[in-house]
Amino acid sequence: MSGHVEILERRAGAVDIIVVKGRLDAGSSEKAEERINRVLDAGGRSLLVNLCDLDYISSSGLRVLLAALKRLKKDGGALRIACAQPQILEVFTMAGFHRIFSLSPDEAAALAGFAVGS
Amino acid sequence: MFFVLLQMICVVMVVAYLITRSASFTRVLDDLVTWKSQAILTLLFGALSIYGTESGITILGATANVRDLGPMVGGLACGPVVGLGAGLIGAAHRFSLGGFTAVPCATATILAGLFGGLIFLAAGRKFIGMHGAVLFAVGMESFHMGITLLLCRPFDEALEVVEGVAFPMIIANATGVFIFALIIGNLITERQTKAERDTFLSELERKKAELRIAHDIQMSFLPERLPEVAGLELAALSLPAKEVGGDFYDAIPLPGNRTAFVIADVAGKGVPAALFMALSRTVLRANALVPRSAREAVREANMLIAEDAKSGMFVTLFYAVVDPATKMLTYVNAGHNPPLLFRSGSGRPLELKGTGIILGVMPEADYGEETISLESGDLVLLYTDGVTEAINPGEEQFGEKRLIETVMGCHDLPPGAIVDRVRDAVVRFSGDEPQFDDLTLMVLRVV
Numbered sequence: 001m002s003g004h005v006e007i008l009e010r011r012a013g014a015v016d017i018i019v020v021k022g023r024l025d026a027g028s029s030e031k032a033e034e035r036i037n038r039v040l041d042a043g044g045r046s047l048l049v050n051l052c053d054l055d056y057i058s059s060s061g062l063r064v065l066l067a068a069l070k071r072l073k074k075d076g077g078a079l080r081i082a083c084a085q086p087q088i089l090e091v092f093t094m095a096g097f098h099r100i101f102s103l104s105p106d107e108a109a110a111l112a113g114f115a116v117g118s
Numbered sequence: 119m120f121f122v123l124l125q126m127i128c129v130v131m132v133v134a135y136l137i138t139r140s141a142s143f144t145r146v147l148d149d150l151v152t153w154k155s156q157a158i159l160t161l162l163f164g165a166l167s168i169y170g171t172e173s174g175i176t177i178l179g180a181t182a183n184v185r186d187l188g189p190m191v192g193g194l195a196c197g198p199v200v201g202l203g204a205g206l207i208g209a210a211h212r213f214s215l216g217g218f219t220a221v222p223c224a225t226a227t228i229l230a231g232l233f234g235g236l237i238f239l240a241a242g243r244k245f246i247g248m249h250g251a252v253l254f255a256v257g258m259e260s261f262h263m264g265i266t267l268l269l270c271r272p273f274d275e276a277l278e279v280v281e282g283v284a285f286p287m288i289i290a291n292a293t294g295v296f297i298f299a300l301i302i303g304n305l306i307t308e309r310q311t312k313a314e315r316d317t318f319l320s321e322l323e324r325k326k327a328e329l330r331i332a333h334d335i336q337m338s339f340l341p342e343r344l345p346e347v348a349g350l351e352l353a354a355l356s357l358p359a360k361e362v363g364g365d366f367y368d369a370i371p372l373p374g375n376r377t378a379f380v381i382a383d384v385a386g387k388g389v390p391a392a393l394f395m396a397l398s399r400t401v402l403r404a405n406a407l408v409p410r411s412a413r414e415a416v417r418e419a420n421m422l423i424a425e426d427a428k429s430g431m432f433v434t435l436f437y438a439v440v441d442p443a444t445k446m447l448t449y450v451n452a453g454h455n456p457p458l459l460f461r462s463g464s465g466r467p468l469e470l471k472g473t474g475i476i477l478g479v480m481p482e483a484d485y486g487e488e489t490i491s492l493e494s495g496d497l498v499l500l501y502t503d504g505v506t507e508a509i510n511p512g513e514e515q516f517g518e519k520r521l522i523e524t525v526m527g528c529h530d531l532p533p534g535a536i537v538d539r540v541r542d543a544v545v546r547f548s549g550d551e552p553q554f555d556d557l558t559l560m561v562l563r564v565v
Contacts, residue, residue: 004513025507026359026554058507058555059434063385066479067430095434095453096475096483 004028007035015114016044017107021053024061033064040068045077048110052083057091069101078102082110126173126184127293133169134191134298137162138305146196147306149243156196160203163192167208167227171215182283185212185223186230186262187294190255193234194295195245195302201238205231219279222269226262233258245306248299255295259288328389329360335392336363339399344369347377349442353533354560355541357504357553364391364433365502365556366399370406375442378406378415381454381500381560382435382477390431398423398433398477412439413473413487416450420477420485427478434476436500445492445564450485452477455503458522460529462495467522470498497536498562499525504555508544516547533561 005028006021016039024032039047047068051057069079080102084092092098104110137143140162142155166188174183185208193201208231209224217223237246237254246254263284270276336358344352347369354367364384372378380402384395401422405415416437423433436457438449451457453476456469474485492498501521508516524543528536537559544557 059383059385059503060387060555062476063430063432065430066385066432070430094455094472096472096480099475099483100479 005031007032009035009039012048012111015046015048015111017048017050019050019053023056024054024064025056025058026060029058029060029064032061033067036064036068040071040075040077045072045075046114047072047077047079048082048107048114049079050082050107050110051085051088052107054085054088057088059095062091062095062097065097065101078114080104080110080113082107122173126290127297129169129173130166130184130187130294130297131301133162133166134301137166138298138301143196147309151197156199156203159192159196159200160207163188163196163200163204163231164207166191167204168211171208171212182286182290184287184290184294185227186258187255187291187298189227189231190234190258190291190295191251191298193231193236194238194251194254195298196235197238197243198232198235201231201233201235202228203231205229218275219266219270222262222266225269226258226265229261230258245299245302248296248303251295251299252292255292256288259284259291262287332363332387332389332392333358335389335396336366339396340366341368345371345377347371347440347442348375349445349565350377350440351533351563351565352561353537354558355537356556356558357541358556359504359553363387363556364395365504365558366395367500367558367560368399368403370403372406372439373409377440377442378412379438379440379500379560379562380435381457381502381558382433383454383502383504383556383558384431384433386431394427394431394433394478397426398435402435402437406437411487412437412448412450413485416452416474416477416485417483420452420483421481423478424481424483432476432478436470438470438498438500440492440562446489447492447498448487448489450474450487452485455501455506457498457500458525459490460497460499460525462493462497465526467499467525492564494564496564497525497529497533499536499540500560500562501540502556502558504553504557505540505544505559507555508548508553508557509551510547511549511551516544520547533563536561 004022005024008019010017018036020032072079082104083106102113104113142158145151145155167185170183170185170187189201189205189208192204205228209227213220213224263280266280267276340356344354356365364386366382368380370378384391402419405419434454435452436454438447440447449470451470451472452474453472456471458467459470460467473487475483506516506518506521524540528539540559
């Protein structure tokens with residue numbers, strides 16, 4: 001299994017939006033990490049990760065998000081997660097991620113969050 | 119004449135093969151020319167030039183020949199020194215034969231080597247390639263004919279000779295250069311392929327070695343055997359995956375007959391994950407041994423680990439201290455998937471849920487702890503997500519439900535047998551799917 005993950009990239013003003021769909025697990029998280037790193041390498045400082053259609057996340061998936069967050073924090077950037085589904089939120093809660101990530105119910109709210117810089 | 123040309127082509131092929139396979143020629147391709155290798159190549163291409171003269175067909179004292187071939191190829195492939203040197207050898211030999219075309223023929227041969235060498239320099243000290251080489255041969259031979267017409271007198275005789283030999287000489291020299299270019303081109307491609315293959319193989323070898331090292335580090339940080347703990351029966355198992363690694367379990371004897379049980383999963387793979395696992399385990403052990411509460415031990419360990427965590431490394435950890443005297447289990451769950459407590463004689467297991475954030479991300483994080491009272495016959499199953507997230511060929515996960523059913527089906531067996539049953543169930547479920555994540559289990563039973 002190479003991981004059924006689909007990753008799309010968009011931009012909204014100065015915000016890079018990465019949409020991750022499907023499963024973010026040991027088999028697919030490397031691909032996600034590469035894509036995110038490419039955006040950050042290109043100078044992206046505001047990253048919105050849209051998880052509306054993410055069905056599953058494993059610890060390797062959490063690691064990718066955490067690595068992105070650490071990198072952005074170091075460079076004075078920001079990362080917001082939008083629209084995580086209940087089963088994803090459950091994993092986030094178990095890991096304690098809800099305490100270190102800014103979670104927004106949807107993309108619009110997350111974009112608004114970047115705007116006010118919170 | 120056709121047979122003479124054919125014979126000549128055969129000789130050229132053999133000579134081209136031998137020269138290009140010589141050590142001196144290899145040095146040229148590697149850009150490591152020495153005076154010695156240049157001298158050897160000059161002699162070889164010079165000899166080819168003499169052969170070119172000797173093998174020619176004589177027409178009115180002039181010969182249709184491939185004397186220019188050696189100097190041309192020597193220059194094109196090895197540079198101006200070899201080209202000019204071979205040209206001088208061929209020219210000296212031709213000049214010694216005399217005849218009314220001796221001067222222009224000798225001159226053309228020297229120039230053939232020189233021009234070839236200049237093209238080599240212009241191409242950036244390398245062979246220009248087949249098309250360029252053949253084109254050069256055609257041009258060079260036409261030029262050769264031109265200076266013959268220009269320098270030889272009487273003009274009528276010169277014209278007669280040129281009319282006779284021009285076409286066969288252009289064709290023969292172009293063919294010879296073509297053969298050389300083909301063989302040199304093959305050689306260059308062959309060496310490139312070999313270099314790429316070597317790089318690929320050494321990369322593969324390095325990756326394999328890295329995986330082996332990661333595996334060895336990981337295994338060396340797992341307990342060789344679990345300690346004897348009064349009032350408990352224990353069993354544990356860890357099956358590392360090929361690439362993803364970093365699970366560990368531990369049983370640490372504490373003062374007062376108590377024991378700390380640990381199961382943990384480092385997110386990441388390869389050597390970095392294995393080293394992070396070794397760090398986490400050591401830090402945790404050191405902190406467990408200081409007399410303090412479970413939550414303080416984990417909090418301290420987290421602080422130290424978080425300071426060292428790079429690029430999103432983290433570890434999920436379940437840490438439980440069991441006191442056999444009071445049968446109390448106090449645990450801290452730092453983002454690890456909840457262990458299951460099967461109460462003796464009752465159905466559904468209890469989940470020992472999270473009491474804090476994963477280790478390594480928030481240095482100042484605080485952790486809660488829970489205490490539960492154990493009873494004789496209770497069974498605690500600690501596991502990592504490699505168990506529940508093992509997938510079958512239909513991409514279904516093994517899941518918690520199957521895990522619970524498996525354990526409930528063998529609840530009364532010794533812990534060692536329960537561990538085996540779970541492993542067998544997961545392996546059977548996965549079928550031919552590769553194991554993606556480490557699979558780690560620990561079973562405690564209260565006697």
